[in-house]
Amino acid sequence: MNNTHINIAVLVSGRGSNLQAIIDNIENGTIPDASVSLVISDIKDAYAMERSKNHGIDAIFVDPASYPDKAGFESKILQFLKEYNIGLVLLAGYMRVVGPVLLDQFKGRMINIHPALLPSFPGLHAQQQAFDQGVKVSGCTVHFVDEGVDTGPIIIQKCVPVLEDDTRETLASRILEQEHRIFPEAVRLFARGKLNIEGHKVRVIE
Numbered sequence: 001m002n003n004t005h006i007n008i009a010v011l012v013s014g015r016g017s018n019l020q021a022i023i024d025n026i027e028n029g030t031i032p033d034a035s036v037s038l039v040i041s042d043i044k045d046a047y048a049m050e051r052s053k054n055h056g057i058d059a060i061f062v063d064p065a066s067y068p069d070k071a072g073f074e075s076k077i078l079q080f081l082k083e084y085n086i087g088l089v090l091l092a093g094y095m096r097v098v099g100p101v102l103l104d105q106f107k108g109r110m111i112n113i114h115p116a117l118l119p120s121f122p123g124l125h126a127q128q129q130a131f132d133q134g135v136k137v138s139g140c141t142v143h144f145v146d147e148g149v150d151t152g153p154i155i156i157q158k159c160v161p162v163l164e165d166d167t168r169e170t171l172a173s174r175i176l177e178q179e180h181r182i183f184p185e186a187v188r189l190f191a192r193g194k195l196n197i198e199g200h201k202v203r204v205i206e
């Protein structure tokens with residue numbers, strides 16, 4: 001049993017429905033060992049910022065255009081993560097590839113949600129990639145972040161069948177429903193100290 005309370009930072013770029021799912025699961029007691037202390041957005045008017053404020057969570061816009069390179073931009077983010085004593089970073093619709101400045105400090109403590117069954121369809125527009133490919137099953141993946149694009153050790157996956165009359169939008173919205181389940185579950189397991197990374201595999205100790 002791990003009784004340490006964890007301060008979470010969530011990195012976002014958009015609508016923030018996964019952020020909302022994490023906040024809701026903390027507020028309803030499903031994730032008892034953690035709180036969202038900070039939200040950082042690389043997009044000024046991301047709706048995720050609004051959601052944070054609605055729950056009294058500090059939300060900070062870090063403008064990538066204000067820094068000469070990714071290292072400079074990530075150093076600013078790192079400064080906030082240290083200031084808020086962050087123990088876990090979640091990428092919740094954060095549309096940038098994380099570089100070494102953040103990864104060196106948070107490897108094994110940074111988790112991403114991706115809307116496809118990795119290693120299929122990494123990168124952008126994953127639901128559209130799957131739909132266009134004509135797969136019969138897609139889904140979503142929660143994984144630790146490593147140096148690659150959506151290549152890190154997988155924590156949880158959930159399958160979502162592609163239906164005959166699906167459009168990209170209906171498929172994406174059914175995948176999103178499952179994202180909102182498995183992301184909080186992965187955070188709960190992490191906060192309880194139940195995730196062991198062994199090589200490229202994650203062992204869940206219940």
Ligand code: GAR
Pocket residue numbers: 014015016017018019092093094095113114115123124125126176179
């Ligand atoms: C989610 O579907 C998430 O899996 C995806 O962006 C969406 C964000 O929605 N992330 C990626 O594609 C990362 N490559 P949200 O802002 O409502 O959580």
